Structure formats: C-alpha cells, structure tokens
Amino acid sequence: xxxxxxxxxxxxxxxxxxxxxxxxxxxxxxxxxxxxxxxxxxxxxxxxxxxxxxxxxxxxxxxxxxxxxxxxxxxxxxxxxxxxxxxxxxxxxxxxxxxxxxxxxxxxxxxxxxxxxxxxxxxxxxxxxxxxxxxxxxxxxxxxxxxxxxxxxxxxxxxxxxxxxxxxxxxxxxxxxxxxxxxxxxxxxxxxxxxxxxxxxxxxxxxxxxxxxxxxxxxxxxxxxxxxxxxxxxxxxxxxxxxxxxxxxxxxxxxxxxxxxxxxxxxxxxxxxxxxxxxxxxxxxxxxxxxxxxxxxxxxxxxxxxxxxxxxxxxxxxxxxxxxxxxxxxxxxxxxxxxxxxxxxxxxxxxxxxxxxxxxxxxxxxxxxxxxxxxxxxxxxxxxxxxxxxxxxxxxxxxxxxxxxxxxxx
Amino acid sequence: xxxxxxxxxxxxxxxxxxxxxxxxxxxxxxxxxxxxxxxxxxxxxxxxxxxxxxxxxxxxxxxxxxxxxxxxxxxxxxxxxxxxxxxxxxxx
Numbered sequence: 001x002x003x004x005x006x007x008x009x010x011x012x013x014x015x016x017x018x019x020x021x022x023x024x025x026x027x028x029x030x031x032x033x034x035x036x037x038x039x040x041x042x043x044x045x046x047x048x049x050x051x052x053x054x055x056x057x058x059x060x061x062x063x064x065x066x067x068x069x070x071x072x073x074x075x076x077x078x079x080x081x082x083x084x085x086x087x088x089x090x091x092x093x094x095x096x097x098x099x100x101x102x103x104x105x106x107x108x109x110x111x112x113x114x115x116x117x118x119x120x121x122x123x124x125x126x127x128x129x130x131x132x133x134x135x136x137x138x139x140x141x142x143x144x145x146x147x148x149x150x151x152x153x154x155x156x157x158x159x160x161x162x163x164x165x166x167x168x169x170x171x172x173x174x175x176x177x178x179x180x181x182x183x184x185x186x187x188x189x190x191x192x193x194x195x196x197x198x199x200x201x202x203x204x205x206x207x208x209x210x211x212x213x214x215x216x217x218x219x220x221x222x223x224x225x226x227x228x229x230x231x232x233x234x235x236x237x238x239x240x241x242x243x244x245x246x247x248x249x250x251x252x253x254x255x256x257x258x259x260x261x262x263x264x265x266x267x268x269x270x271x272x273x274x275x276x277x278x279x280x281x282x283x284x285x286x287x288x289x290x291x292x293x294x295x296x297x298x299x300x301x302x303x304x305x306x307x308x309x310x311x312x313x314x315x316x317x318x319x320x321x322x323x324x325x326x327x328x329x330x331x332x333x334x335x336x337x338x339x340x341x342x343x344x345x346x347x348x349x350x351x352x353x354x355x356x357x358x359x360x361x362x363x364x365x366x367x368x369x370x371x372x373x374x375x376x377x378x379x380x381x382x383x384x385x386x387x388x389x390x391x392x393x394x395x396x397x398x399x400x401x402x403x404x405x406x407x408x409x410x
Numbered sequence: 411x412x413x414x415x416x417x418x419x420x421x422x423x424x425x426x427x428x429x430x431x432x433x434x435x436x437x438x439x440x441x442x443x444x445x446x447x448x449x450x451x452x453x454x455x456x457x458x459x460x461x462x463x464x465x466x467x468x469x470x471x472x473x474x475x476x477x478x479x480x481x482x483x484x485x486x487x488x489x490x491x492x493x494x495x496x497x498x499x500x501x502x
Contacts, residue, residue, distance in 0.1 A: 102424070105424075204423065204424070205426075206426060208430070222426050222427065223426065223427040224424050224426055225424060225425040226427060232416075232421065232425075235416070235417065238418040239421075243423075
C-alpha cells in the first residue's frame with residue numbers, strides 16, 4: 001500500500017486547478033475555444049504551452065465544434081487529448097460528442113457549468129451538461145476545486161481504461177467553483193505522471209485481418225466509425241452501453257488507487273454521502289451545492305433532526321444500486337435539480353433517482369426541487385426549507401407538491 | 411437480417427471495419443446492366459474514364475474492356491457517354 005504523498009498547497013480557482021491537473025497529466029494535444037466561465041482553463045493552458053512548461057500541442061480553432069473535432073482526430077492517432085467548454089460551447093459540440101463516444105476516443109473535457117440561452121446568462125446551472133447525459137460520455141460532477149483537480153487526473157485513467165474507452169466530462173459549477181480561489185493540494189509532477197501512465201490501446205481486427213492497436217497508423221491502416229447501416233449500428237451502441245456498465249467498478253478502483261496516493265476520497269468515487277447512515281430525511285444533489293447542504297445538515301443534527309446528504313458524483317454511469325443502498329433507511333428524499341426538463345414533471349436527476357428507487361424493496365417519498373437556475377444563489381435557509389418540507393412529509397405521510405421551485409419569486 | 415451476421419461481442423469496437431470495402435458486392439443494387447456490342451466498340455475507353463465506380467476494367471494485353479458486375483451499380487453513365495452507342499442498358 002502506497003503512503004500519502006507530500007503535497008504543495010496552491011491558491012487556485014477551479015479553472016486553474018483543472019489547467020494545472022491537465023498540465024501534469026502528460027497530455028499531447030489540447031484544442032479549445034474560450035467561453036465564460038471556462039476561459040481561464042484555456043488561458044492558463046496556452047500559457048503553459050507558450051512558456052514551454054508542458055510538451056503539448058495547443059490547437060487554436062474557430063469554434064467548439066472544431067475544438068472537439070480536433071481532439072477526436074488527435075485521439076484517433078493515439079494522442080492524449082483534453083478540451084474544455086461551457087454552455088453554448090457544449091451545445092455546439094453536441095454532434096461531435098456522439099462522434100467522440102462512438103469512435104471510443106478517450107477525450108477528457110472540463111465543463112464549467114453555465115446556463116443556456118435565451119435569455120443569455122453566463123452564470124451557473126446544469127442545463128448545458130444535463131442535456132448531454134445521453135451522448136455516451138462519462139459525467140463526473142465535482143463539489144470543489146480540489147475535487148476538480150483530482151477528478152481530471154482520474155478522468156484520463158478512466159477514459160483510457162481498456163474496458164471503458166469512453167470520453168469523460170468533468171463538470172464544475174461555473175463561477176462558484178471556476179472563479180473562486182481555494183487552497184488546492186497538488187501532487188508532485190512525477191506522481192501524477194506515474195499515476196496516469198502512458199496511453200494503452202485495445203486490439204481490434206481490421207479489414208486486413210490484422211489484430212492491431214485501435215489507432216490510426218499508416219503501417220496498419222484502419223477505418224474508424226464509417227457508415228453503419230441497420231445491420232450493425234445497434235450492435236455498436238450496445239458495445240458503448242457495455243463500456244458504461246464496466247465503468248462503475250473501474251471508476252471506484254481508480255478513485256481508491258488515487259486516494260491512497262493523495263489521501264483524498266469522495267465517497268466510493270460514484271456517490272459521496274454525508275451523515276446519511278442513520279438519516280430519516282435526505283437531500284440529493286450534484287456539485288458545489290453539496291457544500292451548502294452539509295452545513296445545514298450539521299445545524300439540523302445539532303437540533304436532533306436526522307438529516308443527511310447524498311451527492312451523486314458520477315451521473316453517467318448512474319450508480320443505481322448505490323443509490324438504492326444509500327437510501328435504504330431514508331424515509332423522505334428531496335432531489336435538487338439545477339436544470340429544467342420543460343414539461344417533464346421535474347428535473348433529470350429527480351427522474352433518474354425515482355427510476356432507480358422503483359426497484360428498491362421500500363420506497364421513500366421522493367420530491368423534487370428545481371433551484372439555482374442562471375446562477376440564482378442558493379442559501380442555507382432555502383436548503384433548510386427543503387428539509388422542513390421533508391419533515392412535514394414524514395409527519396403527515398403526504399406529499400403536497402412533488403415538484404417545486406426553490407429560490408423563485410412568485 | 412440474416413443469421414450469419416455477427417453479434418455485438420464479436421465485432422471490433424469504434425465501428426472499425428473488419429472487412430475490406432470490396433467484400434461488399436454493391437453490384438447487386440442494380441436493375442439495369444450494361445451490355446456492350448464488341449463490334450461497335452472502338453476501345454476509346456471513355457466508359458472506363460466516366461465510370462464512377464471504377465467497375466469497367468481496361469485489359470491492356472487483350473486491348474479490351476471488361477465490366478465488373480460485382481460493383482457496377484447500373485447507373486448507365488457508360489451507355490450515355492459511349493460515342494458510338496456500343497453500350498446498351500438491359501434489365502437484369
């Protein structure tokens with residue numbers, strides 16, 4: 001068992017923490033287009049390249065569609081690649097998100113979560129990445145800048161794992177994390193380099209009948225992701241689903257291996273809970289909101305209320321069994337959604353948590369709170385109101401409104 | 411779908427082609443096939459040049475051409491371009 005490595009503490013905001021992690025992760029190609037609140041990632045990384053601090057190629061492009069296309073192509077020849085975006089930039093990548101996962105290119109991307117237009121808004125919500133939940137990318141939502149740093153390093157290992165070979169999105173809340181200075185513990189360069197290692201390639205059989213590594217190579221020509229008619233498209237999609245099913249155990253292993261070196265753990269790597277063991281009421285959320293929920297949980301615990309928190313770290317793949325197990329003893333659950341599914345009777349996280357619980361032996365009451373759209377501040381008092389609602393549900397056994405908006409003016 | 415097609419565990423990931431394109435006999439798409447009258451044909455090779463599939467081969471040694479019906483899709487461009495009208499499109 002390795003011992004925890006001595007680490008430097010740097011004052012970094014979330015974007016800088018991401019750029020620093022990418023610098024240490026031995027990347028070959030970065031292509032990105034600046035967009036608020038992700039811009040600092042691109043600025044810092046291009047400075048690293050210009051200063052000769054990193055042996056990587058930075059490709060300037062005219063749009064996010066091209067940025068991801070460049071990363072996909074570089075990844076296909078065997079490069080380790082990274083990009084970053086937000087909001088409209090992620091929406092513009094939409095087509096290539098599917099191409100990247102379909103070509104099984106292990107690109108890593110940071111998303112500094114930001115609302116989608118219109119009306120135009122540069123602040124945080126999860127509309128941009130939630131809408132991409134079906135595109136075949138692994139999605140990790142982080143709570144703070146430290147976790148952003150740690151998750152980027154883990155993401156390269158996850159993406160390039162031979163049983164996964166899927167791109168990974170690390171989502172950090174725009175401004176709340178991207179632009180907020182934090183003390184971030186950083187590992188030594190050599191430690192990170194050893195941890196990420198060199199990229200490995202699964203073997204595939206080509207049209208020449210050769211069994212060769214999956215990458216474009218003039219010595220072993222191959223065609224990746226061409227026309228796939230009704231006879232095989234379905235089979236290729238099933239392969240992607242298999243990779244997602246392989247992912248949870250591997251994400252946990254990589255998270256644990258990293259924890260032994262860094263001394264930092266985020267639950268089991270899939271789900272992170274706080275004072276949930278004996279909780280009767282609980283809030284489920286993603287991202288930085290978990291920090292606010294924790295302080296409210298502490299306050300309520302001091303008052304004798306059995307409150308807890310479950311933070312979903314990997315929304316894709318969704319750890320269904322873990323969610324069922326974590327909520328076994330909980331009687332009422334509030335799911336917080338920082339995006340809308342218009343006309344969908346609640347947000348995406350709510351839909352999926354309720355879906356997961358359908359197979360549970362006992363069902364807690366599950367209610368939904370849509371919050372924080374367009375960067376609307378979410379205060380501890382609002383979280384407390386949510387817990388108060390859960391207590392009322394516990395007392396009366398009745399749910400008044402399954403879907404509500406918190407922090408909205410009537 | 412036929413039974414000999416492979417399952418998802420048997421094919422390479424990432425949509426990598428495991429068969430050369432020549433394994434797909436696209437010639438079976440055609441309704442009309444080109445048939446040449448060797449008496450009228452002057453071996454000008456206009457048809458060889460115009461064929462969008464490269465499905466008309468020039469055999470230098472024999473000073474002749476040959477249709478490759480495995481890949482000819484029956485578009486009829488050769489018949490249209492033939493300056494001496496030596497190619498006729500016949501229903502297969």
